[in-house]
Structure formats: C-alpha cells, structure tokens
Amino acid sequence: MIKPKGRLIIIGGCVDKGSFTSGPEENTPQNLKFFEKGILKRMITESLNGDHSKIEIITTASSIPKEVGEEYIDAFKQLGITDAQVLDIRTREEANDPANIERLRKADIVMFTGGDQLRLTSIFGGTQFHHLLLERYENEHFVISGTSAGAAASSNNMIYQGSSTEALLKGEVKITGGLGFINNVIIDTHFVRRGRIGRLMYACASNPINLGIGLGEDTGLLIKDGHSMEAIGSGLVILVDGTHMRHTNITDVQMGEPVSIENLAVNVLSFGDKFDLKTKTMNFHDIIKTAEAE
C-alpha cells in the first residue's frame, strides 16, 4: 500500500485491566471511560459518515466477546451512534461467510477489541474478510481501529508474546505476521503499566526498518495516508527508532543470552503531537498551533 485512503486508529488498551482477556471483571464499565476522553469520539469524526456511521465491533480476539461487545455498544450509544453491532467471528469459515463479508462491505468503521492477537491472525489471516479489509482500507475513506490485541495485530510484523522483564534475552520476544494494514512499524500496547519497552527495543534491533510504537493505556495513534501519525487520548506514545542504531550483538549471542544495542532513538508523543513515518520527524502540538496562527 503506497498511500492508503483509509484511516487507522490504534489504541493501547484501557487503564483498568482493559484488555478483557481474562474473564469478566468487576470494573468493566470503568474500562471504557477513556473513550469519553476523545478516542472513540475521534474515531467517529474521522469517519466519512460521522454520527451516522455503521460500526462493526469485532470481538474475535476476546475470550469474553459478549461482555466486551456490549460495553462497546453502550459506549458508542453514549456518543450518539445507533448503528453499532457486534460481529463475533470465531472461525475461519465464518471469516469466509458471504453474510459477514457483506456486513464488512457496508461498514464505515471496523473496531477490533482486545484479547489475543494470535487469534486475530490465525482466524482472519488470508480469508476473504481479511482481503476485503485490506482492499477497502487501501481504496476507500474507511476507518479501521483496534485496541490492545486489535492494535498489535494491525502491522505487518506483530509481537504476540514475550516477558517484559526478559525481553532483551535473545529469542524471548515472539513475533509473527500481523494483519498488515501498516508496514515498517511494530506495535506494543499497555505500554506503561506492563513495562514493555524491552520488547520494542529487541524488535527494533532485530530489524531497524520497523519503527517501534509503544501505546500507553488510554492512548491512541491516528494514522493517515499510511505515514502521518497523530497522538490522541490522555497518555503517552513511545516511538523507538532504530534508523541510527550503530551496533548490536544480536547475531553474536546465543539464544537466551542478553542482547546489547547501541543508539536507539526514543521519541515521546502526547496528545496532538505528530510524527511522520517516512521522514522520521516529529512535530510538537504547540509548535504546529503557533505556525498555523501566523
């Protein structure tokens, strides 16, 4: 995809245990409060049909799809959206089912919930649903968004496992192919609470063409034209850029041994800050405002 017409919104998950992976939680309603802070709202304003958008909430990654789906429908309702539905595809057969393909064809926004990203790739990878997602994202003003697992799966290379504390031991970070809405990045979520910077640093050292994107909780990144990025939400986005990495011993050490890395660049973006994936340059929110005012 040289210059996709679609918008991609990736979100780092919710503060309150928000990846919904492990059974119903006491505070599920609170998990969604970050949407009130603007991310969900922004998803709607970025869509061609605004408040009238048709939204499909894809709960495939989750092991508790019903609970998660209902929460999202409620949240969208609070924002005035009446046409949001849950599309809980559980098998590859369902991902090739013409009825589901038709629903995708009519949607303005697709939202992938949290859960296990490997479920997203092993169920959707190479199906008709997946191909239509790629096609619509490339050719139409179509919004794809994902939180937590849904965000992690959106790039071409996807981290699916790996201990935070041992991330810099060779081979600990597990990567495979993602859904490929964006290339040359690798995304990690729940970045602040789970201390995952080591995973991104390992992934970048193994191939510095991939910009590492670490999304904090309650934080997202809006990507336009496949390269123009803007931080949204209340937290921080950490970018790990290996373009100017000078050296790593990753090929010299044995599996399980610690990896050394020299000179990774790290950028920290907060609300409104921008970053261009092509030029690897950052634009601060205030600077932009001042420039525009002149």
Place this chain on the structure above:
Amino acid sequence: MIKPKGRLIIIGGCVDKGSFTSGPEENTPQNLKFFEKGILKRMITESLNGDHSKIEIITTASSIPKEVGEEYIDAFKQLGITDAQVLDIRTREEANDPANIERLRKADIVMFTGGDQLRLTSIFGGTQFHHLLLERYENEHFVISGTSAGAAASSNNMIYQGSSTEALLKGEVKITGGLGFINNVIIDTHFVRRGRIGRLMYACASNPINLGIGLGEDTGLLIKDGHSMEAIGSGLVILVDGTHMRHTNITDVQMGEPVSIENLAVNVLSFGDKFDLKTKTMNFHDIIKTAEAE
C-alpha cells in the same frame, strides 16, 4: 509494492553444507556446483544487461565473507561474467556510506550469500542501502537474489531460528521482520536436508496470509511482478498454503506445548513449475508446454 519491476531469485542453499556459516569447509568448491545446473545462469539471463551485468555479491550474512565471496566470483567467471565484485558491508555505518550506495546504484544484479539472516536485517534494516534496494526493485528491471540466509531475509516476515524437531511447540519458531522485497510469504531454506517443514507449518498457522515457501538445496524460485513464481534448479520447492486452514489451537495452548493444525495445503514444485501468489494456483511445467504448443 503493488507490481515491482524487479526480479527476485531465492535459492535454498547448496547440498554440501552450503550455508557457509561455520568456518571454511573442505568441499567449498563443490558447494557451488549447483550453479552449473542453471540457477546462476538464469540470474544472468534475467538481467537486462545479460553477460555484461555488473554484479555485487553481498557477503554480510557470512562469518567467512572472504572465502564465500571468492567462490562466487569464480563461479560467475566460469559463466563469462567479468564484472562481479564482493561488497562486504559489516556495519550499519557502511550501509549508509555514499561509496557503497553508489556501487548499489550501478549494479544490475545483487546477490546475498548465506550466513545468518538476522545479521542482514540488523545491519541493513532501515539504512540508505536498504531503502535504495527497495526503490530500485520496485521501479527498475533490477535483479535481487539471495541464497540460504539471503533468501530467508527477502520477505516481510522472516524465520531466523527454531529447532526442526520442536518447531510445532508454540513459540519455538522465531520470526522477525525481513528485508521486505516480497510480502505475504515466509521462506525457509535447506528444506530437505534439515527437515524444516514444521517451521513453515507453524509460521503459516500463526498467520495464513503468508504462503510458506520451503526451498530445497540446489533449488530456487524466480519471482516476477511480485507474484508470478517459477521453480528453477534441480530440487524441490514446497509451498505451504494456509488459506483453507480450518482450525488451529495455537491460541489455546501454552508456550512450549504442541500446536495442532487442520487442513494446510501443500504443493510441491519442481523445475519449470509455476505458482501464482495472488490466485494461489499452480501450473505444471508440461501442461504449460503443451498449451503453448497448441
């Protein structure tokens, strides 16, 4: 890359311990005999300037670059090529060095030797050399070839480690981002001698959009237009296609536990057989000849 103008030739390595990773070998000259069987020759006929091509042999993956480089220069000489040189880039600095970029700009064919594919991605990833490779491959009739590690690194998702016997235990196969000349495939080499089919099956199950390509020794695949593939050389090419995979328990099992997979399709190509990556259809060598004769 929608329809790259370049040609990609990936080779599974040589029969006689041919990945050149582990010190000089007794039979190094014999390692190259597969070239006489047509792969190296084909590389030249696919190049715009034929016998007059300028070839850069990139020995970066190898720990014995001098020996490997000389063998290739000799082999090319035997085929009448006088303008083949070794470009042994060892650091990221050298991969940004204007003199090396200039050499790449003038080359008709670039050949990546065997060794460690993680060395290729960690040294070239995101450098000017890497970007120019991608740019020339997309826009020019330019030949990129790679054997063993050089082949493995050419796709967007790259296997860099993993035991053959334990490949289907979750997490055993190690993947990271490759050099990205081709998307939606994952490549393994030395396929027959090292019994690696489990690695490809695991990689495909984790994301079936990636066609698994297993290259036997003395065997290659020529890829035109980014999707039209033709088997060359004397051995077999194994393709693992997960498009119609029905189910896998990859998300249910713990790390280190065995993974079950239902219904992967496997194709076996030999010399002259073709496969289309877009339509996932195979054309047998003889059938094509008959069809053309009519």
